[in-house]
Amino acid sequence: MRSVQTDWFLYKKLIYTFKPSFRVTEVLQKDNDYFFIFSHNMGNAKSLIGKSKLRKLNPKTLAELQKNVDVYFTADEIQEWFQEYQSNLNKGMSKLTRKDFKEVYNTVFHGDATSFVDQLFRCFDIDGDGFVDFKEFIVGLCVSSSENSETKLKWAFNMYDIDGNGMICKEEMVHIIKAIYKMTNTVEHGEQDSAEEMCTRFFEKFDLNRDGYISFKEFKEGAMEDSMIVKLLECDPDPHI
Template sequence: MKARKSREKKGELEELGGVLGGSTAGALALGGRHKPEELSTLAANTRFSRKEIQLIYRGFKQECPTGLVDEEAFKQIFSQFFPQGDASQYAHYVFNTMKRKPSGKISFEEFLTILSKVSRGSVEEKLQWIFGLYDLDGDGLISKEEMLDVVGSIYEMLGRYTQPQIVEPHLAAREHVDRIFHLMDANKDGVVTIEELVQWCSKDEQLLRSLDTLDTVL
């Protein structure tokens, strides 16, 4: 029994050391696990340093030992950061911006790529991600109802930490959307395009500064 556990532990250490140290051996899949790309490749394709990727990977593997995460697991991870409210719906929307596989699961590479764009990307990349977050049906347009759904989920997630504290999140969300949607919809056709979003955001210095706070210092 001890010998088997020792072999399992050795295998895990070899995978972690190999993948994050850049050796080819570490990129081999163990059992049914997903095999991440080598550290050098991940560093070249993202805006994270090798050390930052190592730290992110360790946390990812701790929560997702198979190397893949489905939506339910993602919601559980996300909810740990927002225990004061209900983050499940917003986590669903965020997960949909990452999901690429028919299986409905995301790999470490996909997670890292999105995280890199959102935290270290240009203003344009960040706004493109935000647009994709609100464009729930993927038709290239944001309707007022789509914006209401996402804003409502944000208020639900923030819970009692909103200032002032919001008693009815969905009512507050509707008031917020009613206040800004018509300002974003420059041609008044009832939907917001990526161009209209960029134009509106470029006029708001406070919002542009808030995009910088998405940067992650590890």
């Protein structure tokens, strides 16, 4: 058993998004920090493969990941994630597929996660080959939960910028918000404005030159005043945990 200090969203991302084989035994809070006490177990069904039978990450790839400015995991943590990554691959596969992502999210969330996962997968799949290899997996995990505001904002902007043209239009923002609502069943419970209403509010604050698009500069400046546009992407399958 060991103790770690991390942010609340990253903890949930570890537990829910990629289903690592950790069981939290205690959560302590001091001021604004959370301390998690956890023990290692056998994880999900796909993790029942003996960890001793799974190969370790080769030293060259490990060194490349540690040199990546966006990766903040230690060598041991990267190796642990490599074990989990392998145990979640389908038989005969060496990379995660879009289907793998969807299966995880549709298991975790009460709604339909398909649309949201399509966009999340797009951001993880850096080379656009239709798969997420281990390097992309680690970089995506670190970037999407980064404590560096610039890094986190770039990731959030890319999630909204579906066509990758460097600008967010209203249709793209509505699509992402609707995907989040659909995945979390938010609209059905009447807990938020409609996607169109929320999009309108964001554009009123963020689209400073009123050209109908939000540039990264506008997004960055607006997010400093209203962080909800980023927090929306930090979907919570169980707000009571």
